[in-house]
Amino acid sequence: MERKSVTISYLELKRGQNPQGMSVDIEGLHIKQLTIPCPAFNYFMYRAVGGEWFWIDKLNWSEKEWQNYVERDNLQTWGAWQHGAPCGYFELEQREAETTEIAYFGILKQFSGCGLGKTILLEALTIAGKEGQQRVTVNTCSLDHPAALANYLARGMTIYYEETIEKSLPNITPAFWPG
Template sequence: MSTTKTFTPSGYSHVQPGHIASVVTCLEMTENPDAAEPSFAGDIRLDRVEKPNLEAYRTLYRKIGAEWLWFSRLIISDEKLASIIGHEDVEVYVLRDGQQDIGLMELDFRQPNECELVFLGLTEEVTGKGLGRALMNATLKRAWQRDIQRLHLHTCTLDHPSALGFYLRSGFRPYAFQVETQADPRLTGHLPLTAAPHVPLIQPQQQKG
């Protein structure tokens, strides 16, 4: 079955008041890169969490993603979130330092022969210490343990500025651009108004025609 695609017209397009826009880069790899074995120092370990507690999941999700306006897991209902992260073909992993949750990795195998790397992130206090590479190596090992032909993900211009380069160095290759618009999660109350100060916060009444 074919899917009709709509394309953003050339030139500038207005964004609806109260919304934000980002350019999304879609990336994929179609061969097992035979990544190095992941190595975590000290008390750091990567645990798979089956049927995660929704409150704990969202707490870690916010802690990692608020700075980059992650919102997708905040705007859906508890029932919808539980049906996703509790699915037998969705694997949620939490990176822990002792009893402290410091990272999240989520793999979605629900499409035949494919895996989507849905989320990969670290909390601010451990970013830049080399854990990202070890976490990516663990991601690649676990994803390609399954009988897949493609591993894919997307990142956007709201994400960490080094994210795209990191994915490219990890062996992913871009194959498409998309433009995403969404109600600003800071204005809907899903994230605090102080989140992501690098992204301008424009109240609807500030917008001028």
């Protein structure tokens, strides 16, 4: 394990602010809510999307822990598919009475760079804002994809807090594929 300084940016989109940008019409893209909790889907996406970016907090969770996590009433999981292949996902978590957090958001590596991040984030912000929430929040850090913060800012979100912490990280990324 190595210690690394990590900057975390906390962002919000307040009620009355509309997400910025036009979604790109991407052929074959479908975004659907998983109305049946599926721990294997969340686990797969967490590992496949986040492995390269040191998403490590839930790596050692058991199936039961994942099941308890996804079955909570305050969590929605949304999947994105392009031509039937999973390409990304997001989790919306009701935090406070009038705040929805985008708890996780990401695109599979092979689908990066074609406008999916922008389009799926716009959908996530629109869905989260439909519940009459006062604000939608998300956080990103210096370990995440280099375009993550810029994407959130380009959609109209603003940084309301930043901090730098020391975090213990594995010496290599916990990538989805071994080697």
